[in-house]
Amino acid sequence: MKVKIYKYIIRLFTVSLVSIMVLNIISLEVVKAAPFFDVRQTITQPNGDVIECYTSGDEFFSYLHDSDGNIIVQNTQGQYVYAKLENNIMVPSDNVVLPSGIAICDKIKITDVPESYIKMMREASPFYKQPEAELALSNDEYKLHPFLNETLNNIVIFISFSDFDFDKAYPASFYENLFNGDGNSLKNWFATASYGKTGVNSWIYPQIDGNTCIASYKDYKPRSAYEGTPYVDNNGSLQYRFINDDGSVTNWNGMAFPLFERAVNSIKSQVPLDLDLDVDNDGCIDYITFVMPGSIVYGNWILHPNQFCMAGNKTLKINGKKVYNYNVQVEEQLHDTKYVRAGVLAHEGFHIFGAYDLYSGASNIHEWDLMYSQMGQMPSTYTKYRCGQWIENIPEIKESKSYFLKESILDPNNCYMIRSPLSSDEAFILEFRKKEGIFDNYIPGTGLVIYRVNLKNNHILIDDDDPVTCFYPYRDTSVNLRLGDGTYAGIEISNISLVGDTISFSVNISNQKNALYFKDIRVAQAISKEINKDIKNITEEDLTKISELYINPVDQFDLPIDLDGIDKLVSLQKITLERCKLNDISNLKGLKNLSELRLVDNNIENIESLRDLKSLKILTLRGNLINDYSPVSGYYNNLVEKDFSLLNNDLYISIPNINTNKTIETIFINCTDFVPKKMYVTAERYTEDGKFIKRIRIDNVDLSNKNTQINIPEFINCQDGSYVVISCYERWDYKQLLARNVIKPVTFDMENTY
Template sequence: MVFADYAENIRQTITQPNGKIINCLASGDEYYHYLHDVNGYTIVQNPQNGFFYYGVRSGETVIPSKYIVGTINPASVGLEKGVRISEKLYAERRSLFKAPLKSVQGTPTKGLVNVLCIYIAFADDNVFTNNRQYYKDMWTATDRPSVKDYYKEISYNSLDLQIHHFPDSPDTITVCYKDNHPRNYYLPYSVTNPGGYTTDRMIREHSLLKSAVEFVQNQIPGDVDFDMNDDGLVDIICFVFQGAASALSDMLWPHAYYTFSHAVTINGARVGGYFMIPEIWYGVRTICHELCHLFGAPDLYHQAWSGKNGPDPIGNWCLMCTSTDPPQSMCGFVKYKYNHWISDLPEITESGVYSLKPLSQPTDNLFKIRSPFSRTEYFVLEYRKKEGRYESSVPGTGLVVYRIKTDVGDGNEGGPPDEVYVYRPGGTLTDVGNLSRAAMSSPERITLNDKTDPNCFLWNNGQGGPGGLDLFNVSAAGDSISFEVKINHLFPPTELNYSPGNGVVDLSWRPSIAEGLQTYYVYRNGVRFGTTALSTFRDNDVIEDHVYTYSVTAYYEGQYTGESEKSNEITYTPKGIQTLPYKEDFEQPGHGWRIKGSVEGFQWGDPATLAMQTINTSKFLGANSVAAGPGTVCSDYAITPRLNLVGKNKVYLHFDYSLKRWQQVDHLKIFYRLNRYENWVQIIDLPTSGYGDEFKWRKYNLELPANCYTAEAQIGFQYDDGKDMGYGAAIDNVVIDEEATSGIETNLENLTINLYPNPARDEITMDISGTPNGRVTVKLISIDGKTLWSKVCQYHMQRQETINLKGIAKGKYYIIVETADEIIVESLIKQN
């Protein structure tokens, strides 16, 4: 197994075969590292001619383009920045380094541990830059940050590292083992490096290390025990090679490795795992990170080239994610699970006031709280205090809350999902938020729950959702920090939803996982109506046009006995098949539209109940992403009753809508389906209705596709916040009719448009008539909402526009005529 700290923008110098010197950078970890220029364009060497080229993706890997580095501006020829190998190939490279010879739990984390350091130079190297005393101080100084001092403090004085440096050397210089091969021998083969390796890189590396060990064997005192856990293997051995790291070579990049192919022993213990560092990176920060791997800890950072990279899970709150200089502590969970310097993870199971000491203290420094919504995710709380030699490097002081996921393996290397994630303001499933402000304390941030920013969202298969943590009254930071927790043992069911049928309605909800659950009570119109042990229930007694409200409770027995609070309430009005004209103004609860009825989707109400600031004082359907919270996905269909559209020539959909968009994450789309058992088909992705603090309303007019003129057609309005915290959307005054009118109460349509010929080939003519309020924007868009042509005009009477369709693929498109108050949409068919 190999571990290494992720590095970015390490200076490198490469030389072209023609002698031109290129200054560039390197980034990556042990599994994959690569060269790039200052603007992020990848650089790779062509082994056939030795030149360095800008890289391009080819299948799973990166190959040289036709452009030699230093001869062109890569942006001017359209090259892509940051080209890297695929996630699949990265995973394969990672797996090649894993071996079972020595487990990561094998190195002792307590008591005396002897560390062996061996210094190596290549045949053509100069002497080491620094003398031996410099390296001794790096490991054992007491008046400044050092490796021994760091682990003594971080382990609460339970780990004592003794460092042994070889070959023997005066402190004024650094004597090293001098290899027989030059540095280029350990670089890849190319025309300009004919002695480099092809497939035998590991053989060369292990032969080098074998020779280095054998060179110093006779100098090592025989009474030093390098196998303190008696597993037959050397506990810790570090090889330091002269010079800089090279992104061209896996060997000449910092790494730890857990297999050794030669049977070489030191005082009776076989050399197994080791880590190898270039002289230029040989520092306290890097060594502490690598040693922490040997003490059991995995990496907690994300691989930057992963297609599912996701937000930084922890940042500077843990040595194993983003290490600092001087190095900060690893987070408490790592100390508990992997390093075993914290022996207990006490669980809070009752409501009350609790306190924590700083993580730098050996006791009372960690708490666990279960999530009532998950058996695989829970919360860990710790108090970080920005003080001292090492903890002064953390971003702030206060209570830090982590989410732990137990079923994703060790660490975050394949994440998301992550084993360890820290909550921070603005953090969501997709946004990193402000990691430096993760620590909570009075007076700035004193609460954390499902409605705060951040909220305690779970991973939940990538869908987010409530975590159920209720943390409040966090105190000011001092020698300790206190907080209150509310634990609800009688936890209610959540996410109640329904699916209508012929004369029936099927209810379903997210089941409780709390201990002692016996049954669920189903309430209809406020009265207990049924009992079930399942998380589903069918009501077989529903009548058309009657309004039904449903909620569910959970009943528990055992240590905590009683009935929970009610779940969210949903309203269902069974409707028969509707005929045209169909009109709905949403003023009454019996509208018959299918919605979630919770903060995760559309709800019915007025601006006050929906927390949506708007001049529309009537009732409507609204989805409020802000109210749902940054960690809760707000996504839902608002679905019409079934509509009989058979035999119609043209059917128009008219409605008022409001849509504010935050950084392009909010979307409101219109779909149709042939009946309630068929899949949805998208019609259009709506533009925003306006900007500003208030939700601005616009009228929309759309001819429905003839494909949906069936006996049980349904129209669906889908709002989706993109798994981020957007704004929201609302709809009102829906009319579906054979006439092109607008709205329920009054006809405010000022424009009419006519397209011909339709279908069209090379061009289409559009007649526009009416008296709009202000300017008119005309757009040609694709079915996925991409604008292909647009024009802004001022119309006061009939006007004609001709749109060139040459170069546009055949298919269905839309002409949109947009004013300040309304939007009219007409479809067109492009033929070849």
């Protein structure tokens, strides 16, 4: 089945692309792995005939097929037969697959199978979880990524089998460099992708005592016990069955989890007690990797690289931390020289940060993002933004003019986002990629990459009218961007030119306004709802009669509300703009009739535009980036409702007692009425000479009773001369400091530094 899609890749040559999905959270119940195609597979008919065929698919659905792509399934007698379609459902035919591979019969390929049936088969997988549902749960609450500005410790456990060990041609130093080296390594990939904002150190176990060969936990079972026996389930999907020691049949995780448990128990005593395995303080080990010897068995999640979790595990621990999320890696792929060897490590490791496989779902970014493939390339800037928060904000293009970009790998600010004036949900990301270096040498080419993102369900699309013949070299080139439904987005990109290490281009954004004046269709939609009138039918007179307006909050990764045109609402008395990601409120300056203005939880720094709004009786501003409230001092005392003071003395930290062990157990947060409803607290431990040891973050501390108690975890206490810094912030991103204290329990010193 060929689906018509659009793609904009400005580059030296083309590559075929379909669509993809990216998510910003970890789905711990879902196996995550890279797709595979045309992998050789041997199956045996009940009569003993050996059939050479192939496997293709991913973690949600994989299938057998012959060399021509014709799908093979099993009938109720266990025979491998060619599939056919009945009422748009894939069922076994009467045509048995022969060793010769020659059969005169009707056959079907995956492109013949209706999309609805493929979707059904994928959703029938025990590993499937609806990505949009996960995103809906994650977007409502603004939250800082727990691994941002932290260093994770990856526990790497090598496992061999009773009859199968690791290739001795690859010494222990090979794996040390692969995980921790300065070049082609997992550590360097994360350092480069995150612009130095996230570190990964890997610790290899069992420890090596002067041996040049890699050490491993040797299991008592042979490798064949973990290779399993392939079969095709009722949905036509390839599965594996395994045999326990008592002869009973089990599935892959029934076989894998006991193996991993034995491996963990064999090395856990070697892991230092002071090694931080739980940066986010959720009680689980952040990052653990099991490495298997030999080749990949595709679709077998014991011997196929993937990320999964030990759901329900309560007892398997290392230094008191539970084994939960884990990666599986296989020796064969780590030795492969076709791509950056660290690529598969980074692909599976990035899942732990919440990155989703980008080859599944309704869209596809192809080799421009590591989460599509595992060649070792960098993620797209949008994936960095959503999944690692390594890019704090993507700058928005609002004006029609010329722009330029440097490589996105060099700096987090080397990208742009353009909103469509015709859509509330869709925008376009622009970044410059160069086919060079350790990691991005494996992208399709050098050039300006443009892709559409749906900000609500997080689809990413790279579109093209003809992915086979279309290419855009660096010359005067014009591209009209399109929305997901194929209609014009109101944006044209032209004059694309590569000059040295930068790429320049021109942007022309349609001047079309919504409801006469509004660039942001979301503002027009709010007006439409308020007066119960279709946007297209709103008149000047309608706008002059509006006295109240409520604009819905936006999600964490949505675009800021643009207030351009709001000054046309000359009769406006009340407006709520909470959590709209506002930074520019200059358009409010002329609304002199306003009596109520709610601006909580935005990104506002300057409130000079509010100086002359002297009719205000209600003004709420907390959760912004405001350091100077003086512009509203002239009418501050006339406000009957406000949530801020003109001075920064609304909150202080106290310690009710320090126990006989000279440790901190509890702190109290005392505050006035002029504080946010919630606060965000960090407790950081430092050595006596100022070296950072450990940080915990406490989100959403309730300040409703004005005297809040916070219990300090044991691992942040100090008895060795170290000290603790307690910081209280106004915002979810741990900005806008309210109070900070340095506490030295050994000497009972407490210094208020803010």
